[in-house]
Each structure stands twice: as structure tokens, then as C-alpha cells.
Amino acid sequence: MRAVAAVLALVLAVPAAAPAAFASDAFHLLRLDGSYLKWGSPALGTPAHVRYAFVTAPARFPGAINCDAMVPLEPMLKASGIGAERFRTEVAAAFAMWQHAADVAFREVTDPAAVDILIGAQAKPRGFAFTNVDYDHAAAGPVRVLKKSLICFNPDKPWKAGFDGNVEVYDIRYAMAHEIGHAIGLDHPSPSGQLMSFRYGEDFRTLRAGDESGAIALYGKPGAPVVVAAPKPGAPPPDMALR
Ligand SMILES: [Zn+2]
Numbered sequence: 001m002r003a004v005a006a007v008l009a010l011v012l013a014v015p016a017a018a019p020a021a022f023a024s025d026a027f028h029l030l031r032l033d034g035s036y037l038k039w040g041s042p043a044l045g046t047p048a049h050v051r052y053a054f055v056t057a058p059a060r061f062p063g064a065i066n067c068d069a070m071v072p073l074e075p076m077l078k079a080s081g082i083g084a085e086r087f088r089t090e091v092a093a094a095f096a097m098w099q100h101a102a103d104v105a106f107r108e109v110t111d112p113a114a115v116d117i118l119i120g121a122q123a124k125p126r127g128f129a130f131t132n133v134d135y136d137h138a139a140a141g142p143v144r145v146l147k148k149s150l151i152c153f154n155p156d157k158p159w160k161a162g163f164d165g166n167v168e169v170y171d172i173r174y175a176m177a178h179e180i181g182h183a184i185g186l187d188h189p190s191p192s193g194q195l196m197s198f199r200y201g202e203d204f205r206t207l208r209a210g211d212e213s214g215a216i217a218l219y220g221k222p223g224a225p226v227v228v229a230a231p232k233p234g235a236p237p238p239d240m241a242l243r
Contacts, residue, residue: 026194026210028187029217030133035144037135038185038218039104039116042143045220047103050184052095053112055120066130067152070120076155082172090161091119094176097195097207102215103222104184117149117183119176125156128200129175131182149183151176163202170200177207186214 029036040048055070062068077087095106112118122130132150139145153159159172174195181196188198194210207215 026189026208027196027214027217028189029214030182030185030187032133032135033140035135035140035142036185036218037133037144037146039146040219042136042139042141042145044143044217047105047219048184049105049107050116051107051109051114052117052119053109053115055118056112058123059112059118059120061132061150064132064134064150066132067120067122067150068132069123070118070150070152071123071155073119073121073153073155076121076153076159079155080159080172082159082161086161087172090173091176094173094180097177098180098184098215100222101207101212102219104215104219115148116146117151117180119151120153121155122152125154127154128157128170129153129179131179133183133185146183146185151179151183163205165202167200167202171202171205174200174202174205181211181214184215185218186211189214 031037036044038044038046038048039050040046055072058069058071060069073087074084077084082090098104099106109115130152132152133146134148136145136147153172153175158169159175160169161172163171163174178195186196188196189210190197192199192201194208195204195206196211196214
């Protein structure tokens with residue numbers, strides 16, 4: 001798998017330039033090789049369906065900068081005392097934040113080979129959590145389509161489900177939601193204040209206005225009606241089947 005990845009982590013800032021229309025203190029679209037990245041169609045503000053799964057056996061992704069080797073999460077969760085059902089609830093809540101904010105829908109599938117976002121534990125533990133994004137390299141343009149995102153957690157760190165004021169131990173829902181933000185095309189906007197900010201904190205556990213604006217810039221508003229441009233005289237009718 002050819003992979004060009006951004007180095008992304010809860011504790012590492014990656015500055016990225018954005019034109020004025022999408023520059024904001026509150027959100028920052030991920031930009032690699034001059035292109036914005038998103039699922040679905042290569043056009044900003046358009047919806048997408050995204051499948052995710054968990055690693056069920058050791059998996060390698062040669063060339064990935066982050067998460068190039070992943071293993072199942074169960075030992076990490078067990079070590080942190082987070083039960084399987086609780087973990088599923090936390091993950092679902094993390095995906096739901098983004099799905100409620102913008103027109104991007106997530107579905108868990110069981111086949112790790114046929115997914116868009118794959119989640120696991122790092123085989124070589126470092127940092128806290130990372131995301132690796134790979135995109136369609138063939139179609140150069142202002143927006144490119146994501147092909148595979150990997151999210152990996154450090155199994156040597158303790159994790160928790162919920163806030164307790166101890167910012168040395170990260171809440172798995174918060175960390176998951178942050179990494180999902182990267183996995184769908186968002187970068188760090190600022191050190192703090194948004195869920196996509198790179199400093200971990202326990203002041204809020206849901207998306208902030210900037211996070212929502214970033215998701216909407218990529219995928220449009222949730223449930224927004226499909227706008228079909230009026231056909232020009234003599235032009236063929238729009239292909240409705242594509243929507
Ligand atoms: Zn991050």
C-alpha cells in the first residue's frame with residue numbers, strides 16, 4: 001500500500017496553510033501535497049458514508065508514518081479496566097459526534113480488509129494516539145479522496161472512560177473523537193479550545209463550534225437537502241443516480 005501520511009497526534013501540532021475561505025482560529029482542514037482530503041466526492045461540502053472496523057489480528061501497513069503495525073485493542077482495554085461493551089459505547093459516541101455535526105455517516109463493519117477507518121493498538125508503542133491518512137494519489141486536485149485512515153492507540157498508556165480531572169490519563173472517547181477528526185480530514189486549529197486542538201484537556205467532552213464548522217466545511221450540514229443545479233438549456237439532465 002502506497003502511503004503518504006501526516007504526522008498527527010494529540011500532543012503534536014502540524015501547521016498547515018489554508019486559504020482565507022477556510023482559515024479559522026476554530027478549525028483547520030487537513031492539507032497534504034496541496035490538497036484537502038475527505039471521504040466521498042472530491043468536493044468540499046459534500047456528504048460521505050464511511051465504514052470503520054477494529055483490528056482483529058496483527059496487521060502491517062508498510063510505508064505508513066503512523067500506525068504501520070497494529071494489534072488488537074483488547075489487552076490495552078483490559079489493562080485499563082475498560083470493558084468491551086463500555087468501549088463500544090464510547091467509540092459509538094465519538095463517531096456520533098461527527099455524524100450529528102455534518103453530513104457524514106459512519107457504519108461499523110466486521111471485515112478489517114474492507115474498511116475506510118481501521119482502529120487498533122500500536123505494535124510499537126509511542127505517544128498517546130495517532131492517525132495515519134492515505135489518499136487517492138492519482139487524481140491531483142484541490143480536494144482528494146481519502147482511501148484509508150488508520151487510528152492507533154498506545155497500549156502502554158493507561159486509558160479511562162470519562163473525565164476525572166487527571167489529565168495524565170486520557171479519556172478514550174475524547175481521544176477517539178479527536179483521532180476520528182483527523183481520519184475524516186481535519187487538522188489541529190490551535191493549542192486548545194476545540195476538540196481538534198492538540199492539547200488534551202477535560203473542560204469539554206463534545207465537539208466545539210469550530211470542530212463542527214470544520215466538519216461542515218468538508219461534508220456539508222447534516223441531513224442537508226441535495227441541491228441540484230438547474231440544467232442549462234440544451235445540457236443533458238443531471239445524473240440523479242449519482243446522489
Ligand atoms: Zn491530533
